[in-house]
Amino acid sequence: MDNKDWEIQLNKQIPGLRRYARALAQDIQSADDLVQDCLERAWKKRSYWKEGTNLRAWLFSIMHNLFINMVRRKKLANNFENQLALNSNGNQSSGDSSHIVHDLAKCLSRLKPEYREVVLLAGLENMSYKEIAKVTSTPIGTVMSRLSRGREELRRLMAATGEPKLVRVK
Amino acid sequence: MSLDATHISEDNIHKYVDECLSPEEANAFKQLMEEDTELANKVAAYQLQKSLLHELYDPVLDEEVPASISAKPPSRQSQKFLLNMAASILLISTGVILGWSLRDNTIEKHSVIVKLVQPAAAAHVVYVPEVKHPVEVAADQEQHLVKWLSKRLGNTIKAPSLTDYGYHLVGGRLLPAKRGAAAQFMYEDEMGERLTLYVQSIETVEKNSAFRFFEDDKTKSFYWIDGDLGYVLSGTISKPRLLNTAHSVYQQLSF
Numbered sequence: 001m002d003n004k005d006w007e008i009q010l011n012k013q014i015p016g017l018r019r020y021a022r023a024l025a026q027d028i029q030s031a032d033d034l035v036q037d038c039l040e041r042a043w044k045k046r047s048y049w050k051e052g053t054n055l056r057a058w059l060f061s062i063m064h065n066l067f068i069n070m071v072r073r074k075k076l077a078n079n080f081e082n083q084l085a086l087n088s089n090g091n092q093s094s095g096d097s098s099h100i101v102h103d104l105a106k107c108l109s110r111l112k113p114e115y116r117e118v119v120l121l122a123g124l125e126n127m128s129y130k131e132i133a134k135v136t137s138t139p140i141g142t143v144m145s146r147l148s149r150g151r152e153e154l155r156r157l158m159a160a161t162g163e164p165k166l167v168r169v170k
Numbered sequence: 171m172s173l174d175a176t177h178i179s180e181d182n183i184h185k186y187v188d189e190c191l192s193p194e195e196a197n198a199f200k201q202l203m204e205e206d207t208e209l210a211n212k213v214a215a216y217q218l219q220k221s222l223l224h225e226l227y228d229p230v231l232d233e234e235v236p237a238s239i240s241a242k243p244p245s246r247q248s249q250k251f252l253l254n255m256a257a258s259i260l261l262i263s264t265g266v267i268l269g270w271s272l273r274d275n276t277i278e279k280h281s282v283i284v285k286l287v288q289p290a291a292a293a294h295v296v297y298v299p300e301v302k303h304p305v306e307v308a309a310d311q312e313q314h315l316v317k318w319l320s321k322r323l324g325n326t327i328k329a330p331s332l333t334d335y336g337y338h339l340v341g342g343r344l345l346p347a348k349r350g351a352a353a354q355f356m357y358e359d360e361m362g363e364r365l366t367l368y369v370q371s372i373e374t375v376e377k378n379s380a381f382r383f384f385e386d387d388k389t390k391s392f393y394w395i396d397g398d399l400g401y402v403l404s405g406t407i408s409k410p411r412l413l414n415t416a417h418s419v420y421q422q423l424s425f
Contacts, residue, residue: 003243010241018239019230023223032239040244104222122188123220124227129190148180151187155215 001051010039013059016125020060023120024067026109034070038063057127061135064117071113107157115150122147183209187216258410282374282393282400283384285348290368290402291389293345293354298364305341305356315342319353319369325399327369329355330422335415337365349373365405365412367419372400381416383409392416396424 021031041062049058121132133140185191186199203210307315320326329339337357345352352370379395393402403416
């Protein structure tokens with residue numbers, strides 16, 4: 001694959017990387033910085049990618065490493081912001097779906113980063129548990145327990161925002 | 171294959187939600203849900219999470235990709251760097267040409283340092299660490315601040331915007347000077363790094379000077395004279411960054 005082809009392949013991945021980064025990092029600027037860093041690292045580490053393997057999963061694993069670094073850097077600041085978001089959120093409840101969606105973003109940002117990753121990779125990116133294990137360099141058992149705790153925590157957080165529609169019985 | 175109650179493992183709940191069970195397993199799971207409301211509620215909540223995630227983030231897929239994101243080889247970055255370098259060289263040579271006109275005036279230069287730059291640097295060092303009262307009038311009353319300082323200096327002055335450089339105006343204060351009053355505007359970036367712009371009426375032979383640099387053990391300053399006013403931009407950031415910022419201040423105040 002020559003440089004041009006590589007660039008074309010990377011370009012195709014940008015919208016998907018941006019969606020995942022946006023959900024992961026929450027604010028647009030940090031998310032797009034993650035994507036750009038990911039693309040630059042993809043060029044530097046290009047020789048590590050085996051042609052014929054899943055490029056998307058490979059890029060997501062780069063993104064995972066960048067995200068973990070970002071979390072380490074931002075840990076204190078994030079906790080503080082989350083606390084603020086929690087305090088200002090109160091117990092407002094509303095019936096329309098835009099509010100639920102908004103609540104989801106807030107609750108998501110309050111999940112532990114390692115739970116948030118797995119919840120997103122499974123729920124938004126439809127990755128198999130095996131792929132998630134590879135992308136996050138974690139044993140599959142850990143993936144499953146993070147998914148389980150992450151989803152339950154998210155459910156609890158969203159229920160705490162006072163949204164009765166969340167409990168929906170089929 | 172059928173699933174009985176002992177098979178309601180956490181893993182199976184997620185496999186059902188993520189549609190990883192075989193059709194037979196999924197059917198068996200559905201039967202379990204019919205008998206177990208708590209299980210059904212849980213599954214519904216997880217399914218809702220998934221659909222809300224898509225509702226919230228799928229629109230990103232259709233967004234136009236911003237110019238800051240590029241899949242081009244990162245060497246482009248070094249081109250950007252070269253462009254910046256070229257701009258800096260142009261800026262410095264402009265300064266050199268401007269400065270040439272004052273090349274012999276070392277005595278005046280010395281007096282400008284004593285009258286203008288040293289007081290500015292001293293004021294910088296005193297007020298920048300201030301946590302509670304860094305300024306007399308805060309930026310939310312910018313109009314009032316600028317009007318007041320203009321009146322006291324007897325010259326129309328402005329508070330330039332440095333948001334392009336990451337600095338927002340904190341506010342300003344009035345200071346005593348050799349000849350009447352001086353003004354200090356304070357700026358701050360996200361990290362709490364502060365710059366001050368000191369403005370003072372000054373009498374010099376040369377009405378327009380180049381950027382000049384002054385540094386003591388605590389502060390770096392670029393200073394220049396424009397008409398009746400002397401300006402000093404002080405900070406502890408790198409010299410090139412301070413020069414870039416000074417250039418922006420100069421442009422905003424003169425044009």
